[in-house]
Amino acid sequence: MPRDEQRWFAGAAAGLWLLFVVQALCSPVLLDDWFSLRYWRDHAFGITELWAYARHNYFHYNPRIGEVFLAVVDGSRALHVIVTPLVQLALLPAVFVIAFGRWPRRTVRDLQLLLFTQAMIWLVIPIPGIMYFYRPFTTNYLWGFTITLALFVPYRLALSDVPRRWLAPIVFVLGWAAGMCNEHTGPTAMVAMAAFVYAAWRRRRLRTWMVAGLAGLYLGYPMLFFAPGQAVRYGGLATRDTPVKLLAERGITGCFGILFDFFYECRLGILLVVAAVVRYAITRGRDAAWPPRRERLTAGLLVGTASAIVVTLFVSPTTTDRVFFASGVLLVAAFAILAEHLFGEPVVRRFTVAACLVVFGYHVVRFVETGLAIGADNAERIALLEAAPAGSVAVVPTYTYALRSRWVPGDDFIYFPWLRDYVGGELYDLATVDLDRFDGTPAARSIATWTFATAPPLRRDAPTYRELQRMPDHTPLALRAGPARAFAITTTGLFKDPRRRPLYVLTWTPAGERFVDGRPEDEPAGHFIRVRRATLPEPIEDAYVTGCGIVDRVEPVPAGDAVQLPVDERYCRGPFTAIACEHARCWVAGWY
Amino acid sequence: MVRLLLVLAILFAACGDDSSRRVADAQVFDAPVDAAGSGSNAMTILEPHPHDSKLDILVAGLSVGVIVGPAFGARRRKRRDAI
Numbered sequence: 001m002p003r004d005e006q007r008w009f010a011g012a013a014a015g016l017w018l019l020f021v022v023q024a025l026c027s028p029v030l031l032d033d034w035f036s037l038r039y040w041r042d043h044a045f046g047i048t049e050l051w052a053y054a055r056h057n058y059f060h061y062n063p064r065i066g067e068v069f070l071a072v073v074d075g076s077r078a079l080h081v082i083v084t085p086l087v088q089l090a091l092l093p094a095v096f097v098i099a100f101g102r103w104p105r106r107t108v109r110d111l112q113l114l115l116f117t118q119a120m121i122w123l124v125i126p127i128p129g130i131m132y133f134y135r136p137f138t139t140n141y142l143w144g145f146t147i148t149l150a151l152f153v154p155y156r157l158a159l160s161d162v163p164r165r166w167l168a169p170i171v172f173v174l175g176w177a178a179g180m181c182n183e184h185t186g187p188t189a190m191v192a193m194a195a196f197v198y199a200a201w202r203r204r205r206l207r208t209w210m211v212a213g214l215a216g217l218y219l220g221y222p223m224l225f226f227a228p229g230q231a232v233r234y235g236g237l238a239t240r241d242t243p244v245k246l247l248a249e250r251g252i253t254g255c256f257g258i259l260f261d262f263f264y265e266c267r268l269g270i271l272l273v274v275a276a277v278v279r280y281a282i283t284r285g286r287d288a289a290w291p292p293r294r295e296r297l298t299a300g301l302l303v304g305t306a307s308a309i310v311v312t313l314f315v316s317p318t319t320t321d322r323v324f325f326a327s328g329v330l331l332v333a334a335f336a337i338l339a340e341h342l343f344g345e346p347v348v349r350r351f352t353v354a355a356c357l358v359v360f361g362y363h364v365v366r367f368v369e370t371g372l373a374i375g376a377d378n379a380e381r382i383a384l385l386e387a388a389p390a391g392s393v394a395v396v397p398t399y400t401y402a403l404r405s406r407w408v409p410g411d412d413f414i415y416f417p418w419l420r421d422y423v424g425g426e427l428y429d430l431a432t433v434d435l436d437r438f439d440g441t442p443a444a445r446s447i448a449t450w451t452f453a454t455a456p457p458l459r460r461d462a463p464t465y466r467e468l469q470r471m472p473d474h475t476p477l478a479l480r481a482g483p484a485r486a487f488a489i490t491t492t493g494l495f496k497d498p499r500r501r502p503l504y505v506l507t508w509t510p511a512g513e514r515f516v517d518g519r520p521e522d523e524p525a526g527h528f529i530r531v532r533r534a535t536l537p538e539p540i541e542d543a544y545v546t547g548c549g550i551v552d553r554v555e556p557v558p559a560g561d562a563v564q565l566p567v568d569e570r571y572c573r574g575p576f577t578a579i580a581c582e583h584a585r586c587w588v589a590g591w592y
Numbered sequence: 593m594v595r596l597l598l599v600l601a602i603l604f605a606a607c608g609d610d611s612s613r614r615v616a617d618a619q620v621f622d623a624p625v626d627a628a629g630s631g632s633n634a635m636t637i638l639e640p641h642p643h644d645s646k647l648d649i650l651v652a653g654l655s656v657g658v659i660v661g662p663a664f665g666a667r668r669r670k671r672r673d674a675i
Contacts, residue, residue, distance in 0.1 A: 123651065268651040275655035282659070351661045355654035362650060406644045 002107075009106040013089070016118070019364055020085030023133045026375030027080065029382065031412040032136035034423050036074035041427065042520070045075040052522070060526050061569055063227030065180040066140030073135055080135070087143050088132060091329070092118055094149035099302070099333040100340070101156050112343065112353045117336050119356035122363045124269035124328040126321035129367055129407030137322055144181030145326045148189055151178045151213055155196040158207065167209035172216040179220020184316050185326045186221035188308040193217050243315035255314040262310045262324050266331060272359075273335050276352045280342045291341035302334035370407040373400045390429040391463040393445075397436050411435075418547075422575035426591070429464045445493055446505055450478070451486040462489040465577075465588055468506055468515060478508040485509070495546050495579050497586055503579065505588045518578045518590015521564065528564040529578040529590040531556070536563070537587065540580050547576035547592075556580075567592045 029037065043049040054068045061067070073080035095117055096104045104110040122128040131137050151174045154167060175193075179186055193214050200206045224230075247255070263270070281288050290296060306327040313319045343349035377399040388394035396413070404410035413420050413435055424430035431446060448462035458481050463471075468489070471477065478487035489505040497503070506515045518531035529545065545552045545565050556563035565578045580589040 268648065271651060271655050272658070275658040279659050279661075347661075348658075351658040355651075355658050358654055359651065362647060366644075406647070 005108045005111075006106045008108055009111050012111055012115070016092075017085055017089050019367065020088045020132075021081060023367060023371045024081045024084050026371040027133060027135055028374045028378030029074075030134060030136075030378070030409055031416065031419065032070065033074050034412075034419065034427065036071050038422075038426055039071065040075045050075075055524070056522065056527070057229060059228045059524075061229050063180070063224055063229040064140055064144070064182065065177055065224075066144050066182075069139035069143050070136050073139060084135075084138060084143075087146050088138075090150065091121075091142065091146045094146060094153055095121070095329060095333050095336070097153045097156050098149055098330075099298070099336045101298075103157075109343070112349065113336055113340060115353060115360060116339050116356045117332055119360040119363070120269045120272070120332040120335055121329055123272070123359055124266045124332055125325050126265040126328075127406055128363065129370060129405070130409050131322060131325055133367065133371060134409045141182070141322055141325045144178075145185065145329060147174065147181055148178040148185055148326070149329075151175055151189075151217065152192065152196070155193075155200075155210065155213070158200070158205070158210065165208060167207075168212040171209045171213035175213040175216025175218075176220035176223075177216075179217045179222075180224045182323075182326070183225060184312045184323055185309055186217075186224065187312055188305055190217060190221060191308070192305060246315050246317065250314065255311075258313050258319050259307070259310055261319075262327055265321065265324055266328060269328075269332065269335065272352070272355060273338065275355075276339065276342050276348055279351060280345050280348045283345050283347050291338065295337050295341060299334040299337040302330050302337070306330035306334070366407050370401050374408055385423070385428045385430065385433065388428065388430055390467055391431055391446075391461055393431045393434055393461070394424060394428070395434045395436055418575070425464055426466070426575050429467050431461055431464060446489055446491045448477075448487070448489045450481040450484040451488075452482060453485050455482070462505070465505055465591055469517060469519065474506060474508055474513055474515060478513075491588060494577060494588075495544065495551065495586070497579075497581065499581075501581055501584060501586045503586045503588065514587070516580055516587045516589040518565070520592045527567040527569060527592060528557075529567060529576065529592050530559065530562045530564055531578060531580065531589050532562050533558075534561065536580060536589070537582050539582070541583055542579075542581040542586075543589070544579040544581075545576050545592075546579060565590070 039053060043052075050068065050071060053071050054065075057063055057067050073084060092114055093104055096110075096114060099117075100113075104114055125131055127137075131142055151171065154164075154171060158164075178189060197206065197210050197214050200210055250258075291299070309327045309330070310324070313323060316323070339352065342352065377397070381396045381399075384396050385394055398414060399408075399411040401408040402411040402414055404415070413423075413433065420433040420435075424433035446462040446464070448460050450458040450460075452458075460481075463477070468474065468477075474487075478484055487506075487508040489507075491503045491505055495503055504514075507513060514537065515535060516531060516537075517535040518529045521528045521530035540556070543554050543556050543565055545554050545567060547567070550568075552568050554565050556565055558564075567576050576592040577588060578590040578592075580587050
């Protein structure tokens with residue numbers, strides 16, 4: 001290999017890696033990231049706590065292994081900056097191996113094919129900026145499918161290779177992880193795996209590690225599909241919308257609509273490939289040739305595999321842009337095979353590579369531009385939240401790129417107003433967070449009222465519930481404004497009681513005080529708000545847990561010197577607030 | 593003529609209006625109650641998905657360039673082969 005070509009190759013790989021590192025450094029904390037941060041605030045970052053998190057997810061929330069990866073990269077910025085770019089980079093050679101059955105060589109020709117592949121991936125997948133750089137999607141989909149492709153890499157290479165016993169345990173774990181990644185890619189992966197193993201068996205090249213990988217995949221996918229958490233995820237969507245029901249509702253038109261949606265999303269990539277084919281046909285004229293039969297077959301299988309994953313979506317409750325990622329990548333692998341053939345004609349290669357270079361450059365510019373902007377906005381927002389006095393209402397600017405687009409997920413505080421209460425209240429001890437624009441959503445407010453014997457009552461913003469919880473004694477607070485006769489903290493906007501009772505957080509008089517003390521409790525059976533029984537008024541007529549705009553009437557479960565109120569995480573991860581109601585008034589009774 | 597038709601077809605395909613293809617409106621900010629989910633669930637329900645029209649035009653233009661770009665080398669080779 002010429003040394004110049006090797007240098008070009010290494011430079012390009014380093015450049016792409018650098019792009020991914022810069023983007024990882026700029027990664028904003030958005031939506032799901034906040035929930036992970038909240039978890040790591042209360043738990044030490046380590047294997048034990050990660051296992052507890054994974055276990056809870058598997059049984060009670062989202063069983064995908066990508067959620068665990070998300071917790072890892074949210075828990076450690078260093079790991080995110082190191083591992084995520086490597087995974088993003090690894091996708092490219094993995095696609096190359098799947099397409100060509102060999103590793104890329106450090107030549108300009110292979111570099112051109114890799115450039116084509118990367119540019120086409122960004123062109124074909126619907127929301128590349130979000131899929132690559134919004135951590136929850138990156139870990140669930142990009143990491144997930146890279147693992148799946150990595151599983152198939154040794155199979156794709158192996159049919160002409162020597163036995164490798166040491167691969168068996170690695171491939172087994174890889175197979176299991178690939179099975180645990182995504183519901184919609186698993187069935188196709190299992191069929192493809194069976195085909196690989198059968199082909200190896202027919203050629204008398206079946207190896208132990210091949211069976212190990214198959215066993216891992218065939219274990220991992222059922223573990224994901226039948227995970228207890230599936231029954232509650234998406235608000236129990238999987239149990240409500242059964243495959244038969246979904247098929248009946250969608251009908252033939254609806255199903256083909258999903259397939260059409262996929263190819264519509266790929267249209268720019270298809271357009272560029274069609275242009276290259278047309279140019280090849282025009283240039284070669286009658287000398288134009290089809291790719292060799294073997295390449296045609298491989299490309300056809302890849303298109304079929306991409307389509308099969310889309311067909312799996314016919315029975316999936318969620319068919320949105322992000323689930324087209326795996327199919328898009330496989331389609332690009334098929335395109336790459338075609339491109340290699342077309343590149344045999346220099347003029348086609350020159351123009352197509354130039355076009356891909358422009359597309360690649362355009363994406364890089366947009367990624368960096370939006371990444372730097374949203375990263376800076378996010379850093380500013382976090383700095384403002386950290387600087388705001390506890391109990392106050394923090395006002396933060398909206399993001400420069402506030403709307404969801406091909407490049408960014410948008411401003412999570414705009415799309416999900418309840419998230420402001422969660423982030424403000426639970427992570428920064430603020431009354432809430434307001435945006436300087438687009439703010440039309442009333443948020444909960446707590447008001448502290450001091451009542452005096454002679455002077456008129458005094459009303460001020462109140463400390464948050466968690467701050468009150470940390471105070472060993474509330475008397476200094478009650479006497480802060482002078483010799484009060486009574487002191488109370490009430491909340492509005494948090495909970496609409498059907499009986500319109502006032503909602504109290506704290507009452508104090510010189511004779512005593514009432515503050516209902518409840519806090520998060522994680523058990524193997526689920527997540528609860530544990531309320532100290534001694535702090536509860538008697539009798540309690542109603543108990544509620546409210547969160548994310550939903551109010552659940554719950555039955556308190558006695559648990560020693562406390563009662564447990566179950567947290568329903570089917571729709572979201574919080575914030576949750578427990579409400580306990582007497583006949584005449586209600587109390588904030590804890591948080592999760 | 594064939595090239596012109598191809599170019600027109602490509603431009604039509606690449607620059608088509610897709611405003612009716614997405615169910616959600618990017619300008620609607622207040623999430624409905626049932627959209628108040630976390631992560632993928634939350635994103636699923638809103639999912640405004642505007643396309644980048646500049647990219648559409650860019651790729652259309654590049655596709656045209658791939659088809660009609662000058663090919664001196666190929667012509668030279670053809671002439672050479674014909675001799």
